[in-house]
Amino acid sequence: MKNLTSVIVGCVVAMTGQVHSQDIVAHRGASHAAPENTLAAFELAWEEGADAIEGDFYLTADHHIVCIHDKTTERVCPQSPSLNVSQSTLSQLQSLDVGSWKAKEFWRERIPTLADVMATVPKGKRIFVEIKCGVEIVPSLKSELERSNLASEQIVIISFDEEVVKATREMMPQYKANWLTSFKRDDDELDFRPTTHVLLDTLSRSHATGLGSQFNVGALSRSLVDDIKESGFEFHVWTVDDSKDVVLAVEFSVDSITTNRPQFVRQIVNQTHVSISQDTQNQPQPVTVP
Numbered sequence: 001m002k003n004l005t006s007v008i009v010g011c012v013v014a015m016t017g018q019v020h021s022q023d024i025v026a027h028r029g030a031s032h033a034a035p036e037n038t039l040a041a042f043e044l045a046w047e048e049g050a051d052a053i054e055g056d057f058y059l060t061a062d063h064h065i066v067c068i069h070d071k072t073t074e075r076v077c078p079q080s081p082s083l084n085v086s087q088s089t090l091s092q093l094q095s096l097d098v099g100s101w102k103a104k105e106f107w108r109e110r111i112p113t114l115a116d117v118m119a120t121v122p123k124g125k126r127i128f129v130e131i132k133c134g135v136e137i138v139p140s141l142k143s144e145l146e147r148s149n150l151a152s153e154q155i156v157i158i159s160f161d162e163e164v165v166k167a168t169r170e171m172m173p174q175y176k177a178n179w180l181t182s183f184k185r186d187d188d189e190l191d192f193r194p195t196t197h198v199l200l201d202t203l204s205r206s207h208a209t210g211l212g213s214q215f216n217v218g219a220l221s222r223s224l225v226d227d228i229k230e231s232g233f234e235f236h237v238w239t240v241d242d243s244k245d246v247v248l249a250v251e252f253s254v255d256s257i258t259t260n261r262p263q264f265v266r267q268i269v270n271q272t273h274v275s276i277s278q279d280t281q282n283q284p285q286p287v288t289v290p
Contacts, residue, residue: 021273022249022254023052024259025052026048026054026258027239027260030045030048030260031260032260034102037076038067042055042120046122049262051256052256053125054128054258056068057129057130059133059140065115065141066113066114067116067117068085072084077097096110096111097109098110119149128157128158129157129158131161131168141172142172145172156178157178158179160180162208166207176234178210178211178212179202179208179211180212180213183218183219183220192216199211200228211236212236215237215245215249221252229253235255236257237257238258239259243268246272247268250276257269
């Protein structure tokens with residue numbers, strides 16, 4: 001790993017010069033070791049030194065906001081009949097064990113509410129609230145966030161739905177809201193979609209404060225990140241667990257790296273920045289011609 005990092009970092013310094021430090025965002029908590037989107041995973045993320053946590057949220061039938069990724073409980077609660085989250089009550093959903101699928105020791109874990117998750121966020125840390133449903137959640141979300149003890153700068157709302165991003169920014173302009181996207185291309189195509197033009201158009205149209213992008217090595221580049229950031233938007237990437245990809249994310253100078261392995265990624269980010277600093281110091285200084 002050290003040799004690989006040195007090679008890539010050398011290219012970084014030669015091609016791009018300075019980079020800045022990245023925030024580490026725990027994807028559904030420290031979900032490499034604890035069941036995703038549970039209080040156990042979020043608490044572990046803080047123990048592992050994450051700068052922020054990311055969780056997925058739906059509105060229940062009785063208008064509570066709960067933390068779960070899928071539309072149903074089938075994947076995280078395979079031992080019980082599947083419930084549709086939006087058609088179920090909070091009581092029904094919290095009767096389920098959503099931890100044992102990961103390991104027996106997590107059998108007590110239940111689907112947390114947004115309030116439960118926000119209560120774990122320490123001073124100076126952040127939560128990325130990913131909205132998995134539609135704009136119907138926004139009024140309840142506004143009320144929930146206003147009741148929390150978190151400062152506005154500790155909360156970031158993210159969504160693949162640009163209408164959710166737009167509604168959030170219109171009703172709650174005090175919070176950052178990032179639009180999420182992934183990159184695709186057909187076998188007969190050379191370029192990935194969406195294009196930079198489409199990205200910027202969507203970000204502007206939705207009043208987003210930033211972009212959250214799938215980490216796709218073929219689609220991403222330092223120039224793309226620079227184009228987005230120079231247009232006034234932040235650039236975040238997900239989900240990055242591989243050391244080589246972490247180094248590249250640092251090279252691209254993204255604002256945050258979302259990962260299932262926050263402690264591991266923190267170590268790689270720190271090592272990469274140390275290497276960059278050392279390589280920069282060792283570069284020949286320009287000769288001044290009198």
